[in-house]
Amino acid sequence: MSTTSKDRLRLWLKVLKATKAVESEVRENLRRDFSTTLPRFDVMAALMQHDKGLKMSELSGVLKVSNGNVTGIVERLVEDGHVLREKVEGDRRANLVRLTPAGKAEFARQADAHEGWINAAFDGLTADEAQRITESLDAVARRLENGGKA
Incomplete structure (x- = not known):
């Protein structure tokens, strides 16, 4: 395995670790401050983007989860x-x-x-650093979505 390959593997592990830490913080804050859950927040966020509403199947598609998962959340x-x-x-x-x-x-x-929570979580990054990381991660996602092509 090349040095570049090992560096990229370490990067992936750091991205996962940071994602889990931020998500854990957000989940705890939603529970503590609003007595709600991240899945409920995600459903409300999706519906906020679709003022006329969504069919349950469309909502499941937007959230990339099963209809069964969405049904209980919507019910609450x-x-x-x-x-x-x-x-x-x-x-x-x-x-x-x-x-x-x-x-x-x-x-x-x-x-x-x-x-505010996300801003605080990334407080150690300058605007330029945040922009560069965003662009880099977007490039990775686009390449993978295009079947590995740039």
Whole structure:
């Protein structure tokens, strides 16, 4: 294994370690400050991007999780008054879900706090360093998404 290869392997392990640490911090902060979970936050974030709502299957696709995973989360958000679930006309099996006004307000509070937590987690990086890392990781993702081609 070449020195470059070993350096890249170490980089991958550091990216994983940092990801796990940041995610753990975010999960704990959501639990402590909002009595919620990261999956609920993720569902609300996805719905915030789709004002007219999403079918449950579309929501699962956006989140890249199974319909079963999303169903329980949506059910709790409905009980909390943050999400509406409506039948889709012409498709008895499909449900459309969207944020309620209360859900939008609650997500805005959570998203504001989330941004602060992420900013604090990356506080040791300058704006230029953050930009360079972002561009490098984007390049890796694009190459892999294109079947290994640049």
